[in-house]
Amino acid sequence: MPAKRQPVRPPAEHAPLELERFLPYQLSIVSNTVSQAIADDYQRRFDLGVTEWRVMAVLARFDGLSAREVAERTAMDKVAVSRALARLVEAGRVDRATHDGDKRRSVLNLSEAGWAIHDQVAPMARARERELLEKLDAEEQSWLERILDKLMPPESR
């Protein structure tokens, strides 16, 4: 019989996680804080949810997307998009037509009213982003840009 070793592993020294230095946790805090700050700006004022705003933002850039394409570009799932669109169309902020030659697809565009909202919200969002970036110096800003670019899952780029 081979030399008996002692139950070598002293019960894994509980090594607790230090949340405040744990990257995923930090990301989550920073992200939620920032998103909430922005949302507070328009949520109440325009009765517009975060998901709805995201949908509007992509429709501002791309004409005639289908719901699936919106989902891709917002990294939201199709159910969330479907619901956001239902509200946006209902509120007259998005026009929805049916695709010629494929009756399953919708063809989406911001309406006049949608553009009017967009043109108010977009600058507010940008202003908040600027506030966030002001906490960093120029060098840190450019590193952050580079780093996030690397960390973004490819399908969201």
Add this chain to the structure above:
Amino acid sequence: MPAKRQPVRPPAEHAPLELERFLPYQLSIVSNTVSQAIADDYQRRFDLGVTEWRVMAVLARFDGLSAREVAERTAMDKVAVSRALARLVEAGRVDRATHDGDKRRSVLNLSEAGWAIHDQVAPMARARERELLEKLDAEEQSWLERILDKLMPPESR
């Protein structure tokens, strides 16, 4: 393969937001992707939610906290903490006593069973963090650390 759609609006007119280069959006995507990946590891296996895991993580570091103190250290609100604790106590993963001299406060600790779970989950979480960091070189890693530290709201540090 359909041709990629190009932006069609003259930015001068409506200045649409480019989500994929919008910092708060990027943060949200990266954060959700990472958190989800970690949660997938333990969620099903231990029937443990993200909020519950966070509570366990702080109780692993600090003995006898009150619910309010847990809330502070997890950046969760007290309702979320209350609910997480209800499940954890019910599952026998956390022991809850009443504070001597202040009957409003609870005194919380991980139970044996709680520690057993903690000791399995913590290494998994760390491994995922490592995977994330591996996408960055050493220099980027240290910048990220520095940057997040600056962006964290002070009360979460």
Add this chain to the structure above:
DNA sequence: TCGTTATAGTTACATATGAAACCATTTGCA
């Protein structure tokens, strides 16, 4: 010491979210 105010924690309600089932249409291919 009493009454007001503050604090710890839970409960209730309304809304948000995700997974899976579902319907309609289109595609692939025997």
Add this chain to the structure above:
DNA sequence: TGCAAATGGTTTCATATGTAACTATAACGA
């Protein structure tokens, strides 16, 4: 063709989450 499989989108249902109201206890001040 005709029919199974795939796709776009919506609905359903079960949970999760946030806000406000509520209970119990403690602290404060006249």
